[in-house]
Amino acid sequence: MLTSIPAPVGSLLDGGTAYAVGITLWDKPVSRILTVAAAQLGPIQRVDGRPAVIKRMCALLTQAGEQGCDLVVFPELALTTFFPRWYMEDQAQVDAFFEAQMPSADTQPLFDLARALKIGFCFGYAELVEEDGRLRRFNTSILVDKDGKIVLKYRKIHLPGHAEDEPWRAFQHLEKRYFEIGNLNWPVVRTMGGVMGMAICNDRRWPETYRVMGLQGVEMVLLGYNTPRHNPPAPEHDRLSEFHNQLSMQAGAYQNGTWVIGTAKCGVEEGCEMIGASSIVAPSGQIVAQAITQDDELVVARCDLDMGRAYKDGIFNFAKHRQPDQYRLIVERTGAIAPE
């Protein structure tokens, strides 16, 4: 820890302001700067087994280790192809995409490698769990710390798409069929020197997602997604997919003074094109680093967790400026009701 060690800046810096910057940098606990990777995954076809996927994830982890990363964020439903694109009636066929254990025999190598490299990581998977005396299914992500311990679990709340067969769509989006709505709210945890939260895919378009975590002081939101370019009900917006993706993450970051690590599974998967553009977004809303391929790619940035402070204490000082009494409609009404 370099905290409270005087800044050895002397002759390198010329004058008061620069000297002060030097002091700020050196005075900071090292643990508040995290080197983070968005580990984008290219397409995973249906025939690809979990071991092949884990091998790719391990290759990215190894690369992250070489680049000095502290934390690696993988996409939503990282272990298989994006199966909600198919309507299936046979529950056994559906459940083949789910994980009943975590870690499992298949995923253990990922946990082992990360612990050996002393890297924290986060990824999404389809979770099958016995809870409340019945089998339940969630679209889940977990955060694993540098010691290999699962320190945070999140279950996706904003499930997009539909629940019934809609064969007119080139690709269906049956998340509302295969998953229950998450029942863990948006928890945050203090780990790796910061306050971490998670969200999954469609969650990122809803400002409520970031705000609930912002109210818990979140400093970094870990967010995986699988986003088909083509949205059958509104194909005229397909060309805006990347713009909407970025806009949502940038606004969420800025309005809560938090980092957002958005990681895509992308490319042409089973004939369906999914957008990439995995991004590391600063608390200023600026995109610091972004993927340039539609394939396995590591996007790395050094993230100063204190960077959100000026927003959290200033223009977005919630205690000073928020007016919760005026927001009641947000929880009292679900759908929109327009005046007569």
Add this chain to the structure above:
Amino acid sequence: MLTSIPAPVGSLLDGGTAYAVGITLWDKPVSRILTVAAAQLGPIQRVDGRPAVIKRMCALLTQAGEQGCDLVVFPELALTTFFPRWYMEDQAQVDAFFEAQMPSADTQPLFDLARALKIGFCFGYAELVEEDGRLRRFNTSILVDKDGKIVLKYRKIHLPGHAEDEPWRAFQHLEKRYFEIGNLNWPVVRTMGGVMGMAICNDRRWPETYRVMGLQGVEMVLLGYNTPRHNPPAPEHDRLSEFHNQLSMQAGAYQNGTWVIGTAKCGVEEGCEMIGASSIVAPSGQIVAQAITQDDELVVARCDLDMGRAYKDGIFNFAKHRQPDQYRLIVERTGAIAPE
């Protein structure tokens, strides 16, 4: 009304798709397409009297009439210089910037001209009102319909800045001193063929603002602002002012499928630079038109109020996708509380 008149497209269009587009255009009730102007105002100095300002606003109204506008949106606190930049102890001195009547003798020409031109308009002013047996002061905006009737009033909820003298600032921002928090929530009204709402300046950075109106089916948010480039507590963000302005309005528009008409008072006012970039933002989040000066300037766009429909019925179908139970923290907590 062209509704239900068959589309006279015939030979102009070649093929099925184009023909369908022609029908859609002509089949639409004319009243759902509004030609709207963001009437940006350049600086207003302290010595400028209201009559001089009203004259400038009338010139913009006349121009809007020539361009076939239905609705003109003026900035926040449009009638005077942005007085919260000064600390004043003499209440009479403060109240000189307020309006005790609306319309007043000074503003009547604006109302008269707009009615003659059959143009609706919206502007902001400092409102002094006797209410609940006492004098109260709000940062207010009103919407006036084409017949000159005030159909909507909004009082600013997110007052930025501070309440006490902070002489270390090059320019102060004493909105919390001179105004009470608005007590009308964010009302909307059906007028000019659409559902209209209003917000003022700092409101635009808070997603709650748009969402409360989105839950009332808002189709167009009329939003005036005065935004100093320089924010004394975080000067390192000054260069991001336009970016944050756009980001907030674009996200609010997209996430609620609504038009946003953002209108600045801008330029160097009493030595203080304020950003311009008045913008008309579509429900897609795209900026359709934007000011290019720091002076009086009319920014015009034809706005199809039905354009938000695909968002409201699709990806942001609130009734289908929102989970208010999960949003409770938004109203139950004001300031952020981080985990231990």
